[in-house]
Each structure stands twice: as C-alpha cells, then as structure tokens.
Amino acid sequence: MSNNQLTESGYLRHFLTIEGLKRPLLTEIMDRAEQFSSISNQQVKKVPLLRGKTIVNLFFENSTRTRTTFELAAKRLSADVINLNISTSATSKGESLLDTLHNLEAMHSDMFIVRHNQSGAAEFIAQHVAPHVSVINAGDGCHAHPTQAMLDMFTIRRHKPHFPDLCVAIIGDILHSRVARSQIQALAILGVGEIRVIGPKTLLPIDTQSLGVHVYHDMESGLDGVDVVITLRLQHERMQGALLPSSNEYFARYGLTDDTLKLAKPDAIVMHPGPINRGVEIASSVADGAQSVILEQVTHGIAIRMAVMSMALGTQAEQHEAHS
Amino acid sequence: MSNNQLTESGYLRHFLTIEGLKRPLLTEIMDRAEQFSSISNQQVKKVPLLRGKTIVNLFFENSTRTRTTFELAAKRLSADVINLNISTSATSKGESLLDTLHNLEAMHSDMFIVRHNQSGAAEFIAQHVAPHVSVINAGDGCHAHPTQAMLDMFTIRRHKPHFPDLCVAIIGDILHSRVARSQIQALAILGVGEIRVIGPKTLLPIDTQSLGVHVYHDMESGLDGVDVVITLRLQHERMQGALLPSSNEYFARYGLTDDTLKLAKPDAIVMHPGPINRGVEIASSVADGAQSVILEQVTHGIAIRMAVMSMALGTQAEQHEAHS
Amino acid sequence: MSNNQLTESGYLRHFLTIEGLKRPLLTEIMDRAEQFSSISNQQVKKVPLLRGKTIVNLFFENSTRTRTTFELAAKRLSADVINLNISTSATSKGESLLDTLHNLEAMHSDMFIVRHNQSGAAEFIAQHVAPHVSVINAGDGCHAHPTQAMLDMFTIRRHKPHFPDLCVAIIGDILHSRVARSQIQALAILGVGEIRVIGPKTLLPIDTQSLGVHVYHDMESGLDGVDVVITLRLQHERMQGALLPSSNEYFARYGLTDDTLKLAKPDAIVMHPGPINRGVEIASSVADGAQSVILEQVTHGIAIRMAVMSMALGTQAEQHEAHS
Numbered sequence: 001m002s003n004n005q006l007t008e009s010g011y012l013r014h015f016l017t018i019e020g021l022k023r024p025l026l027t028e029i030m031d032r033a034e035q036f037s038s039i040s041n042q043q044v045k046k047v048p049l050l051r052g053k054t055i056v057n058l059f060f061e062n063s064t065r066t067r068t069t070f071e072l073a074a075k076r077l078s079a080d081v082i083n084l085n086i087s088t089s090a091t092s093k094g095e096s097l098l099d100t101l102h103n104l105e106a107m108h109s110d111m112f113i114v115r116h117n118q119s120g121a122a123e124f125i126a127q128h129v130a131p132h133v134s135v136i137n138a139g140d141g142c143h144a145h146p147t148q149a150m151l152d153m154f155t156i157r158r159h160k161p162h163f164p165d166l167c168v169a170i171i172g173d174i175l176h177s178r179v180a181r182s183q184i185q186a187l188a189i190l191g192v193g194e195i196r197v198i199g200p201k202t203l204l205p206i207d208t209q210s211l212g213v214h215v216y217h218d219m220e221s222g223l224d225g226v227d228v229v230i231t232l233r234l235q236h237e238r239m240q241g242a243l244l245p246s247s248n249e250y251f252a253r254y255g256l257t258d259d260t261l262k263l264a265k266p267d268a269i270v271m272h273p274g275p276i277n278r279g280v281e282i283a284s285s286v287a288d289g290a291q292s293v294i295l296e297q298v299t300h301g302i303a304i305r306m307a308v309m310s311m312a313l314g315t316q317a318e319q320h321e322a323h324s
Numbered sequence: 325m326s327n328n329q330l331t332e333s334g335y336l337r338h339f340l341t342i343e344g345l346k347r348p349l350l351t352e353i354m355d356r357a358e359q360f361s362s363i364s365n366q367q368v369k370k371v372p373l374l375r376g377k378t379i380v381n382l383f384f385e386n387s388t389r390t391r392t393t394f395e396l397a398a399k400r401l402s403a404d405v406i407n408l409n410i411s412t413s414a415t416s417k418g419e420s421l422l423d424t425l426h427n428l429e430a431m432h433s434d435m436f437i438v439r440h441n442q443s444g445a446a447e448f449i450a451q452h453v454a455p456h457v458s459v460i461n462a463g464d465g466c467h468a469h470p471t472q473a474m475l476d477m478f479t480i481r482r483h484k485p486h487f488p489d490l491c492v493a494i495i496g497d498i499l500h501s502r503v504a505r506s507q508i509q510a511l512a513i514l515g516v517g518e519i520r521v522i523g524p525k526t527l528l529p530i531d532t533q534s535l536g537v538h539v540y541h542d543m544e545s546g547l548d549g550v551d552v553v554i555t556l557r558l559q560h561e562r563m564q565g566a567l568l569p570s571s572n573e574y575f576a577r578y579g580l581t582d583d584t585l586k587l588a589k590p591d592a593i594v595m596h597p598g599p600i601n602r603g604v605e606i607a608s609s610v611a612d613g614a615q616s617v618i619l620e621q622v623t624h625g626i627a628i629r630m631a632v633m634s635m636a637l638g639t640q641a642e643q644h645e646a647h648s
Numbered sequence: 649m650s651n652n653q654l655t656e657s658g659y660l661r662h663f664l665t666i667e668g669l670k671r672p673l674l675t676e677i678m679d680r681a682e683q684f685s686s687i688s689n690q691q692v693k694k695v696p697l698l699r700g701k702t703i704v705n706l707f708f709e710n711s712t713r714t715r716t717t718f719e720l721a722a723k724r725l726s727a728d729v730i731n732l733n734i735s736t737s738a739t740s741k742g743e744s745l746l747d748t749l750h751n752l753e754a755m756h757s758d759m760f761i762v763r764h765n766q767s768g769a770a771e772f773i774a775q776h777v778a779p780h781v782s783v784i785n786a787g788d789g790c791h792a793h794p795t796q797a798m799l800d801m802f803t804i805r806r807h808k809p810h811f812p813d814l815c816v817a818i819i820g821d822i823l824h825s826r827v828a829r830s831q832i833q834a835l836a837i838l839g840v841g842e843i844r845v846i847g848p849k850t851l852l853p854i855d856t857q858s859l860g861v862h863v864y865h866d867m868e869s870g871l872d873g874v875d876v877v878i879t880l881r882l883q884h885e886r887m888q889g890a891l892l893p894s895s896n897e898y899f900a901r902y903g904l905t906d907d908t909l910k911l912a913k914p915d916a917i918v919m920h921p922g923p924i925n926r927g928v929e930i931a932s933s934v935a936d937g938a939q940s941v942i943l944e945q946v947t948h949g950i951a952i953r954m955a956v957m958s959m960a961l962g963t964q965a966e967q968h969e970a971h972s
Contacts (some may be wrong), residue, residue, distance in 0.1 A: 040432045044376030046404075052692030054720060065427065068406055072378060072431055075404040080694075080723040082716055099923060103713065106946035107720055108688045275423060298430035364756045368700030370728075389751065392730055396702060396755055399728040599747060622754035 004126060012311045014126045014135040017144040018185040026189055030154045032307035033300065039076065040302060049310050050079035053110045057083045058125075059138075060116040065275065066138050069298075070113045073305035082109075098128055105130040110313060112136070119143035119178075134312040136305075142176050148273055149182035151304040153190060155297050156228055159269050163187075169196040169222055169264075171254055172232030172281055173203040179273045180232055188212055198222035199254060219254060223263035230271045231256050231282045247280045257283040261291065269293045328450060336635045338450045338459040341468040342509040350513055354478045356631035357624065363400065364626060373634050374403035377434045381407045382449075383462075384440040389599065390462050393622075394437045397629035406433075422452055429454040434637055436460070443467035443502075458636040460629075466500050472597055473506035475628040477514060479621050480552055483593050487511075493520040493546055493588075495578055496556030496605055497527040503597045504556055512536055522546035523578060543578060547587035554595045555580050555605045571604045581607040585615065593617045652774060660959045662774045662783040665792040666833040674837055678802045680955035681948065687724065688950060697958050698727035701758045705731045706773075707786075708764040713923065714786050717946075718761045721953035730757075746776055753778040758961055760784070767791035767826075782960040784953075790824050796921055797830035799952040801838060803945050804876055807917050811835075817844040817870055817912075819902055820880030820929055821851040827921045828880055832859055846870035847902060867902060871911035878919045879904050879929045895928045905931040909939065917941045 005014040005021075012025065039045055055074045057067050067083065074081045086100065104112070111134045114122040119141030126135040139145040160166055168187055174180045174197045187195050188211070195213040197204060204215060216222030223229065234250060256270065270282075270292045278284045287294060329338040329345075336349065363369055379398045381391050391407065398405045410424065428436070435458045438446040443465030450459040463469040484490055492511055498504045498521045511519050512535070519537040521528060528539060540546030547553065558574060580594065594606075594616045602608045611618060653662040653669075660673065687693055703722045705715050715731065722729045734748065752760070759782045762770040767789030774783040787793040808814055816835055822828045822845045835843050836859070843861040845852060852863060864870030871877065882898060904918065918930075918940045926932045935942060 042376070045378065045432060046376035052690070052694035052724075054693065054723075064408060068408070068428075069431060071406060072404070075378075076376075080720070082719060084712060084716070096926070099926075102943055103922065103946050104716075106943040107717060107950055108693060108947065274427065278420070278423075295426055295430040298427050299432065302431055366700070369702065369756060370700035388732060392732070392752075393755060395730060396728070399702075400700075598751065602744070602747075619750055619754040622751050623756065626755055 012308070014122075014137075015146055015308050015312060016122050016126055016135065016137045018146045018149050018182045018189065019144070021189060023189050023191065026150065026153065026186060029150050029304065029307050029311065030157055032311060033150075033154050033303040036076075036303040036306040036310075037300070039306075040299070046076050046078060048078045050074070050077040050110075050313055053077075053079040053313055054108060055079045055081050055111045055113065055309070056104055056109045057081065057113045058086060058104075058115070059084070060086045060114070060121065061139070062087075063115055063139070066115060067113075069301045070136075070138060070305055073302050073309060076302070077306055077310060079110075079309075097125075101125060101129060105133055109133060111309065113138050114140070116140045136308060136312065139178055141178065142181070143178050144182045145178040145273075146182050146186075147301070147305055147308055148179050149186040150308070151297055151301040152183055152230070152271060152273070153186050154300045154304055155271060155293055156269070158296070158300070159293065160227055163190045163192045166192050166227045167194040167196065167225055168192055168228040168230065169198055169216075169226045170230045170232065171198040171219070171222070171256065173235060174199055174232070175203050175205050176235060177232050180230075183230065184211055184213055196222055196226070219260045220263060223260060226264040227268055228271065229256060229261065229264050229268055230273075231276075233273060233275065234277055234281050247277075251280055255279070255281060255283060256286050258285055258289070261286055261289075267291075271297060274298065335638075336632070338446075338461075339470055339632050339636060340446050340450055340459065340461045342470045342473050342506045342513065343468070345513060347513050347515065350474065350477065350510060353474055353628065353631050353635065354481055356635060357474075357478050357627040360400075360627040360630040360634075361624070363630075364623070370400050370402060372402045374398070374401040374434075374637055377401075377403040377637055378432060379403045379405050379435045379437065379633070380428055380433045381405065381437045381462075382410060382428075382439070383408065384410045384438075384445065385463070386411075387439055387463070390439060391437075393625045394460075394462060394629055397626050397633060400626070401630055401634060403434075403633075421449075425449060425453060429457055433457060435633065437462050438464070440464045460632060460636065463502055465502065466505070467502050468506045469502040469597075470506050470510075471625070471629055471632055472503050473510040474632070475621055475625040476507055476554070476595060476597070477510050478624045478628055479595060479617055480593070482620070482624070483617065484551055487514045487516045490516050490551045491518040491520065491549055492516055492552040492554065493522055493540075493550045494554045494556065495522040495543070495546070495580065497559060498523055498556070499527050499529050500559060501556050504554075507554065508535055508537055520546055520550070543584045544587060547584060550588040551592055552595065553580060553585065553588050553592055555600075557597060557599065558601055558605050571601075575604055579603070579605060579607060580610050582609055582613070585610055585613075591615075595621060598622065659962075660956070662770075662785075663794055663956045663960060664770050664774055664783065664785045666794045666797050666830045666837065667792070669837060671837050671839065674798065674801065674834060677798055677952065677955050677959065678805055680959060681798075681802050681951040684724075684951040684954040684958075685948070687954075688947070694724050694726060696726045698722070698725040698758075698961055701725075701727040701961055702756060703727045703729050703759045703761065703957070704752055704757045705729065705761045706734060706752075706763070707732065708734045708762070708769065709787070710735075711763055711787070714763060715761075717949045718784075718786060718953055721950050721957060724950070725954055725958060727758075727957075745773075749773060749777060753781055757781060759957065761786050762788070764788045784956060784960065787826055789826065790829070791826050792830045793826040793921075794830050794834075795949070795953055795956055796827050797834040798956070799945055799949040800831055800878070800919060800921070801834050802948045802952055803919060803941055804917070806944070806948070807941065808875055811838045811840045814840050814875045815842040815844065815873055816840055816876040816878065817846055817864075817874045818878045818880065819846040819867070819870070819904065821883060822847055822880070823851050823853050824883055825880050828878075831878065832861055836860055844870055844874070867908045868911060871908060874912040875916055876919065877904060877909065877912055877916055879924075881921060881923065882925055882929050895925075899928055903927070903929060903931060904934050906933055906937070909934055909937075915939075919945060922946065 005016045007013050059067055071081050113136045114125055115138040121140045122137035170180050197213050198216045272294045276282055276287055329340045331337050383391055395405050437460045438449055439462040445464045446461035494504050521537050522540045596618045600611055653664045655661050707715055719729050761784045762773055763786040769788045770785035818828050845861050846864045920942045924930055924935055
C-alpha cells in the first residue's frame with residue numbers, strides 16, 4: 001500500500017488507510033476534530049470553510065448511516081453535497097467506473113467519499129482521479145475504514161489521553177473487519193501500550209502476531225486488566241459458510257455482558273462501531289450502561305470527518321496557490 | 325394523550341397532535357405563518373432563522389409530497405435537511421428504531437419530522453428523544469396530522485376570519501382520516517360555530533357526538549348553510565374489507581359536484597388535503613372552480629411548517645440559554 | 649413548435665428547444681456561460697444569483713448524470729434544489745401530472761427541470777405552468793435536448809470560434825437522437841458552413857435534406873475535410889426491432905477509430921454527448937486521445953446550465969418588477 005495519500009510535502013491529500021501514516025498526522029486530525037467538536041454544540045453548527053466546494057458521496061455499497069455522517073460533516077463545513085448511489089445509476093447505462101469518475105471530475109467536484117464492497121476500491125479510485133480531487137475511503141471490503149478508526153482513537157483520547165499506558169482489547173470477527181484492521185493500525189501508530197484481539201480461531205487473521213497484537217480465545221484472560229473494550233458487529237452478511245457458531249453460542253462465549261465486563265478494569269470504556277446487534281455481540285445493559293461511550297463515538301464521527309475533509313481540501317488550496 | 329409537546333412554560337417543543345392545545349397557541353402558529361407567507365412572495369424566499377440547524381425527514385411511510393413541503397420549509401429557514409427513508413435503510417441492518425434515533429441525536433440533529441403508518445409513532449419517538457431534539461408529526465396512522473390541520477385553519481382564516489360564525493362540513497371517510505381528526509380538534513379549539521361530518525355510517529366514528537360534531541349521512545341536509553366544505557381523499561390503500569361502496573357509487577352519493585356545492589352558502593369555500601381523486605370524492609369542475617382554495621392550502625402549508633419549525637426550535641434556543 | 653419559450657420582449661422564459669431561436673440569443677447563452685466558466689475555477693465556485701430560488705428536478709426518466717449537472721449548476725447559483733423522481737412518487741397515488749405540477753407551483757417553485765421519455769413533454773408542461781415558473785427541457789423522447797446542444801456549441805466555439813468556416817459531421821443514430829436534432833438546429837442558426845450526418849439509412853431521418861444537412865452513408869467520404877466530429881451514443885434502449893446491425897458490425901462501419909479519424913482535418917476535435925460505449929461508436933484510443941474534447945463538454949455543461957437558468961429566472965425578475 002503506497003503512501004499516495006500524502007502530498008510530497010507530507011500533507012493529507014487522500015484519506016484511504018491508516019497504514020503508513022505517522023503519529024503527528026493522526027494527532028493533527030484529532031486536534032482539528034477537537035476544534036470542530038465545539039462547533040457542534042453552538043447554536044449555529046456551521047462554518048464557511050468549504051463554501052463552494054462540491055463533495056460527492058460515491059456509494060457503491062448502501063450505508064445510510066455512514067453516508068449521513070459524511071453528508072452532515074460536509075454541510076456543517078458549508079460544502080455542497082451530491083449523493084450518488086452508483087449501483088443503480090450511471091453504471092446501469094453501461095458506463096465504466098473510470099468514465100463516471102472522470103465525468104464527475106469534469107464537473108469540478110473537489111472530493112469523492114467512496115464506499116465499496118471490494119477491498120482496494122478507494123485506493124484504485126485515488127490512483128486515477130485528477131489532481132484537483134481528494135478521495136476519502138468510507139469503507140472498502142475487508143480492507144480499511146480509516147475515519148471510523150480515527151473517531152475511535154478520538155473517543156479513547158477524550159477518556160484516556162495517555163496512550164502508552166493503555167491496554168485495548170478488540171473482540172469479535174477481526175478477520176473480516178475493516179474497522180478492526182484500521183483500529184489496530186491506529187492504536188499501534190499512536191503507541192498504545194498493549195493491543196489485544198479476542199475471538200474464535202476461525203475469526204482471527206493468521207498474521208496477528210506480526211501485527212504486534214496479542215491473541216486471546218477467551219474473554220476471561222483477554223479482558224483482564226483492559227482499559228478499553230471494543231466490540232465488533234457480527235457481520236452476518238459478510239460471512240461465508242460455517243466459520244461462525246450460532247448467535248446464541250457466540251453471545252455465550254464472546255458477548256460483552258455485565259459479568260464479562262467486570263473482567264476489565266473498573267473504569268474501562270466500552271465501544272462499538274455500530275450498528276449494534278443487541279444480545280449478539282453485546283448485552284443491552286452494557287450498550288446502554290455507564291461505561292458505554294458508543295453514542296459519543298457517533299458524535300465524534302462528525303467532528304473527525306469535518307477534520308479530515310477540511311485538511312484534505314486545505315491541502316488542495318495550498319497546492320493550488322503554489323501552482324498559480 | 326399527554327401534553328408532553330409543550331415545555332413547562334407552555335411553549336411548543338414538539339408538534340404531535342392538535343389535541344390538548346389551547347387557542348392562543350394555535351393562533352400564534354397562524355400569526356407566525358402570516359409573516360412567513362410574505363417571505364414566499366419575495367425575490368429571495370429565504371430567512372436565516374434556522375441556519376446551522378439539522379432537520380431530519382424520518383419517513384417510515386413514503387410521501388414525496390409531504391416530505392417536499394417540509395424540505396422546502398426547512399430550506400427557506402436556511403436549515404440543513406437530511407432525508408431518510410427508514411424502511412429501506414438502517415433497519416435493514418437489523419438496528420432497532422430507538423438505536424437509529426439515538427444515533428441521529430448523537431449527530432446533533434435538532435428536529436425529526438416523522439411520518440409513520442402506525443398511530444402513536446410520533447408520540448413514541450417524542451417520548452424517547454434527547455432533550456435537544458424536537459419532533460414534528462407529519463402524519464401517523466389514523467391518529468393525527470397536525471400541520472395539515474393548521475394549514476387548513478390558516479386557509480379558512482384567510483377567507484373567513486371570524487370562526488364563531490362559521491359552519492364547517494367535512495365529507496368522507498372520517499373514521500380512518502388522521503386529517504379529519506386533527507381538523508375537528510382544531511376547529512373546536514378555535515371556537516368554530518358548528519362542525520359537521522358527512523359520510524356513510526361505515527366511515528364515521530362511533531363517538532362523533534362526543535367530539536361535538538353533528539353527523540349527517542346525506543349531502544342535502546349536511547351541506548345546507550355551510551361556509552366551508554372540506555372533502556377528504558378516499559384512501560383506497562387504508563381501507564380493509566367491504567366498508568366502502570364502489571368509487572362510482574361513492575361519487576354519486578358523496579362526491580362534491582357543481583350541483584351539491586350549491587347546497588352550501590354561495591360564498592362557501594372548498595378544501596381538500598390532496599392529492600385529489602378527480603371524479604371520486606370531488607368533480608374536476610369543483611376542484612378547479614372559483615370556490616376552490618385547494619392550491620392555496622398547498623401554499624399555506626409551507627408557511628405553517630416554517631412557523632411550527634421555527635417555534636419549536638426557538639423554544640429550544642430559549643431553553644438552551646436558560647440552562648447555560 | 650411555437651415560440652412560447654420567449655417573453656413578448658424576446659427574453660428567454662423557458663428553454664424547450666433550439667428550434668425557432670435566433671442567433672443573438674444562442675450567442676448570449678454562450679457569452680453568459682463564458683463568465684460562469686471562470687467561476688468554476690475559483691476556490692469558491694458559488695455565486696448568490698439565485699439565492700432563495702427553488703428549482704425542482706422533475707425527472708420522469710432516470711438520468712443520474714444529467715440530473716447531477718443541473719443540480720450542481722443550481723447549487724453553484726445558490727438556489728435550493730428539490731429532486732423528484734416522478735415515476736416512483738406522486739403518480740403512484742394516482743394524482744394526475746397536472747395536479748402534481750400545480751402543487752409544486754403552489755409551493756412557490758421557480759423552475760422545473762424536466763426529463764421525460766415522451767417527445768413534447770417539456771413543451772406540454774410549459775404550456776400549463778403558472779406565470780412565475782420557468783421550464784427547462786433536460787431531454788424529451790426523440791425531440792430535443794437543448795442544453796446539450798448549447799454546451800456542444802460552446803465547446804466548438806472554444807476551439808474553433810469562426811462558425812461559417814466550419815464543417816461539422818455527426819455520426820450515428822440521427823433518427824432517434826434528440827441530441828442530434830438539437831445540435832443540427834443550433835449549428836444551422838449559428839451559421840456553420842457545412843453540416844453533415846453520417847450513418848446507415850435506417851438511422852437517418854427521411855427529411856435530412858430539408859434540414860439543410862448533407863447525408864453520407866460511409867465514413868470515408870463523410871469525414872473528409874471535417875473540423876468537428878460528433879459521435880452519438882448507440883442507444884440500445886431506444887431502438888425497436890432490427891433497425892440496427894450488431895455492435896461489432898456497427899463499429900466496423902461507423903466506429904470512430906484512429907484510422908477513420910485521420911480522414912478528418914488533422915486538427916479536428918472529437919465530441920460525444922456521453923455516456924460513451926467504448927468500442928461501439930468510438931474507440932477508447934480516440935475517446936481518450938489528444939483530439940477528444942469529451943470531458944470539456946461535461947465541464948462546459950455546468951456553465952451552460954448556469955447560464956440558461958440565470959437567464960430564465962432573470963427574465964422572471966424583470967417581469968416581476970414590471971408588474972409590481
């Protein structure tokens with residue numbers, strides 16, 4: 001995975017993956033999001049930073065929730081937003097993906113937010129766009145979901161700002177989760193003390209140890225002494241074949257309940273990327289409980305997306321000036 | 325039905341039903357709409373009152389027409405609008421309704437416009453939203469459609485401002501009509517002299533008399549001396565079983581024609597909530613005739629919705645200031 | 649086709665067809681587009697010309713690409729845009745087309761952008777709208793697509809500004825193409841020296857010669873000495889029966905390739921209204937080649953639509969002032 005998401009001077013141009021980014025950049029994204037967080041609490045939740053910019057939601061995979069967060073972030077930056085559900089539109093006339101992209105570029109679009117069920121789609125699109133267009137990966141296959149990872153880091157930092165002291169455990173289907181992959185990369189780059197994954201063998205990647213994470217197959221040992229518990233959604237739709245036990249069996253072994261949560265530190269926070277399957281990967285009492293920061297994650301998702309959008313388009317502006 | 329739509333100081337927070345509201349509040353809504361009416365005639369039909377506010381159209385039942393009126397009203401108040409067709413989105417991933425709502429709240433939404441085919445849905449949602457969110461009922465099952473009722477009252481007041489002198493007749497399927505229910509409540513609260521309903525026994529509620537309305541089963545007696553004639557849409561889609569005669573038979577007995585309209589006062593106005601079934605509940609010549617104010621109702625619908633939205637969000641602002 | 653698209657004083661009110669318009673008006677549209685072109689290159693691609701105006705995309709035939717260009721043009725003029733896909737909305741409740749239109753008018757819409765698969769639909773709608781509404785034809789059946797023709801003229805003028813000297817050839821299915829029909833009219837009005845059409849007999853209209861165009865059935869003679877080569881999309885979806893040879897055979901005889909392009913002048917430009925069928929009507933090497941201005945057409949499409957929208961609504965403003 002190349003670092004074509006940065007300009008030559010190291011500024012963010014695209015945001016495709018956490019992999020290969022440096023700690024100061026992740027910190028800058030969070031610092032910028034901190035500023036936008038306060039805007040969302042004001043009476044007028046809008047800044048004119050991206051006025052006149054055109055941001056296109058290019059969703060090849062339907063996700064109302066994620067699209068809405070990007071749409072809101074763009075509108076609060078005063079950008080114009082176009083929503084395109086590609087599966088049902090241009091390609092139905094047989095136009096190629098690249099022709100669709102080049103047409104949107106020719107309309108002076110400034111940014112594509114890309115969601116796709118194939119790993120590498122956002123990277124592919126970023127390799128082919130015109131110099132004036134930024135690409136943000138809003139989730140591609142099992143590969144990456146970098147804005148989700150950054151909102152998770154931001155949420156952790158809000159509660160537990162000293163990363164080296166932390167022990168973070170991610171529970172569930174690590175193998176198929178673009179969220180987990182991006183989280184692990186971000187946690188490592190930010191210098192988190194210990195990263196653990198907990199799940200059945202069939203749902204853990206083979207190379208976990210090369211990722212620098214510790215592997216556990218049971219909650220008892222895995223959650224012991226943990227500061228941050230991240231549960232993942234059991235993606236029925238992404239599973240193939242018989243890798244998975246039944247929902248009931250999964251909940252019995254890996255569901256986060258009031259009892260299993262007690263295994264972690266008393267002040268541990270509970271996170272989930274949503275949407276949650278109550279009673280499958282997490283008990284309702286935990287999801288809605290005092291240690292849960294799940295809805296804070298949603299709130300921070302807007303600020304993180306505003307930060308990434310404004311940084312990428314700010315880079316454009318600087319380049320633009322440099323060239324003119 | 326509780327009065328949880330008002331704040332403790334009696335201001336509008338949600339707008340769920342006409343039932344239980346007081347005359348001064350209904351009058352205030354109409355007075356505020358009067359101001360917005362003049363804006364719609366200006367070259368720039370936009371005021372910055374709700375700039376930076378996020379309004380979410382939460383439509384569980386498809387209605388392009390109603391959604392469009394709310395979307396236009398919100399945009400003319402300079403709010404940002406997100407359209408969500410819930411049946412086809414979040415819930416398809418198995419997320420619960422309340423989780424969807426709490427996520428939207430966490431994104432700092434300020435208002436939900438709710439349309440649902442189940443009676444009580446808007447009330448249910450209002451009971452569960454965060455303190456910073458207002459809920460507007462855009463029609464729930466057979467229960468209520470309060471903005472429709474208010475635009476009807478506003479239209480009547482424009483033509484016949486002295487309510488106590490008026491005799492208003494509503495023709496059609498009162499039993500299943502959320503519009504009729506809200507209209508009758510509003511007419512009663514505003515002190516209209518006489519309220520009549522006209523229709524076959526199978527389409528009238530049993531408790532009409534407790535509502536303070538006079539019941540008629542034929543047009544001849546029902547329309548005699550009437551100032552305002554409201555025809556309702558024959559809701560094929562909401563009927564079950566054999567409550568209804570054929571369309572032809574219905575038109576013969578209850579259709580508003582040039583002839584039957586002559587039974588009312590010569591200056592009676594004709595109203596319909598739309599969309600109209602020409603030749604079923606109303607003749608084309610009447611719908612398009614000199615006494616029809618049907619399109620005025622549509623126009624006033626924008627102003628009424630601007631009024632309700634700005635009042636509910638203004639209340640929030642006041643509460644916000646009180647708390648800070 | 650009447651000239652009801654102009655006001656009595658000759659200003660543009662609707663934009664339905666190129667037919668019957670005068671050269672100064674077409675030139676004014678292009679001059680105005682020239683001004684908007686520079687806006688699209690600015691950091692803030694937005695002007696407040698149509699702030700507070702409501703523009704409704706009334707699409708009876710799905711076309712994401714065309715809708716997007718109009719939506720972007722409207723937003724860059726600061727108008728509010730409502731997207732309505734009519735086939736799936738109001739008419740599903742059985743409301744008539746005219747009732748839908750009159751309702752949208754009553755909501756104080758200022759402009760309808762109409763796309764319809766029936767020839768004459770935009771004209772029909774323009775005949776029935778209220779005086780305050782402008783109608784723009786975004787393509788109706790096999791009849792007209794005037795904004796497409798004007799963006800093509802604008803693109804030609806950018807490269808070859810002296811129209812009388814030019815020889816322009818249009819290749820393909822002229823018979824069913826609303827684009828070709830509008831292009832031929834515009835080329836004639838602008839005084840282009842020679843207009844040619846190239847295609848199989850089954851795809852050329854019978855009255856070509858009365859249109860003042862020269863007819864060719866082979867590329868060798870048809871492209872000889874041509875300055876502008878316009879290829880048309882092979883509209884599989886609009887064909888009925890066996891008028892067409894196979895795609896392969898069509899490409900062999902009428903596909904624009906590096907070889908056939910050499911028949912034209914060395915500095916000839918290549919145009920296509922999009923979306924292109926690579927390897928059917930045009931070779932990829934030509935579509936992406938140095939003589940291709942296909943993506944410029946897309947860019948100019950925004951400026952042309954901004955020009956037409958602002959002219960039509962500017963006319964309204966003048967009328968409005970004249971009446972008040």
